[in-house]
Amino acid sequence: MPDGSRSAENSSSHGADASPVRYQGVTKRYPGADSDAVHDLDLEIPSGEICVLVGPSGCGKTTAMRMVNRTVEMTSGDILIGDRSVKDGDAAILRREIGYVIQQIGLFPHRTIGQNIATVPKLLNWDKNRTDDRVTKLLDLTGLDPEFADRYPSQLSGGQQQRVGVARALAVDPPVMLMDEPFGAIDPISRGRLQNEFLRLQADIKKTILFVTHDVDEAIKMGDRIAVMKKGGEVAQFATPTELLMEPADDFVEDFVGADRALKRLALMRVRDVDLWNAPSTQAGRRSDDVLNELKTSEVPYAVLVDGENRPLGWLSTRDLDAETVPVHPDSTGVPMIDADTTLRDGLAQLLAGGSLYGTVVDGRGRLTGVLSVEIISDFLASKEAAEVAIPAVDRPHDD
Ligand SMILES: Nc1ncnc2c1ncn2[C@@H]1O[C@H](COP(=O)(O)OP(=O)(O)OP(=O)(O)O)[C@@H](O)[C@H]1O
Ligand SMILES: [Mg+2]
Structure with a gap:
């Protein structure tokens, strides 16, 4: 975002408005497992796009995503953000630079909303004015009342907490955001609204986003591209929503996309x-x-x-x-x-x-x-x- 918030702390590293992400033959086998959770994954996510990983439970979506910020270490292969391997440098620094939103929202209950949003700026020792400005800006950007800064998470609705989760992930203007079922815990009506809001926000901030869901409707709505994964972390099809609906690559994808494929095409168009x-x-x-x-x-x-x-x-x-x-x-x-x-x-x-x-x-x-x-x-x-x-x-x- 062109708000001058780019810092010396992160301009030296992966910091950029957005960077492409490339998986190159990435495999993960958990210790003791007799098969790969993710197998030889190749994916290219262009800068500024939302790539949705979708597939049945246990197919390796979260694992694939978490290897980007090294909260899971890959067994082999490489992931590049821009032209840098995530393996270069310190995993702790990498984690701070990459926005991460999870299903359970994961706000710190005993910290105010403002303090929650300022988690990473604080780790980076931003001064108080700069941090406060950033918090105010992010509350505004995510459609939250500035007064919320002093409230606690339990005083907000689930949807509002989710917006705080997004604000927190955006705090240091990350080049890449990881979102693991970010709207999964929200009731269907608020979820639709949050999805719309998030798409509006994304039109503005144009981050490179990896978005995990097991809901194919959400994938079609949110994704510029969708990777349909099957068990063992293999990609059955990597395509735009339109391609996926018009030409499913195989029976697995066709089944997964569902019998009401025709009706789903309505989800390709916005009002x-x-x-x-x-x-x-x-x-x-x-x-x-x-x-x-x-x-x-x-x-x-x-x-x-x-x-x-x-x-x-x-x-x-x-x-x-x-x-x-x-x-x-x-x-x-x-x-x-x-x-x-x-x-x-x-x-x-x-x-x-x-x-x-x-x-x-x-x-x-x-x-x-x-x-x-x-x-x-x-x-x-x-x-x-x-x-x-x-x-x-x-x-x-x-x-x-
Ligand atoms: N820490 C771990 N240790 C061992 N095995 C794991 C670990 N985390 C995940 N797995 C296994 O790896 C496979 C992929 O798990 P993963 O969490 O990536 O799936 P997922 O697609 O995100 O599923 P869900 O939709 O249920 O969240 C599963 O078989 C799971 O049991
Ligand atoms: Mg998961």
């Missing part, structure tokens, strides 16, 4: 990537006749009531518009608000859950950017391999 519809929007107090006039030519048969910041407050029914001016409180509030960064699949789930044909789409600040309709989604499905994409599969909303 912001499709042409949204427009609905007339208005603040309270305008002449209803003007709004009714706009409705005559509108793609969406309802108007959206917005506040002064263009944030949707509800749909205006024809009854609402019987009044001379647009009312402050419309009949139907609680419209489904769909995050523009969400996948079409999750957007559809939200429409279905809300029992609504239309949902207002909002940007990161909650401002109206358009309307998503069930029809937009069905057109999208029809346009892409319509034969394979069975609409009835949609009956079953995605669990988040």
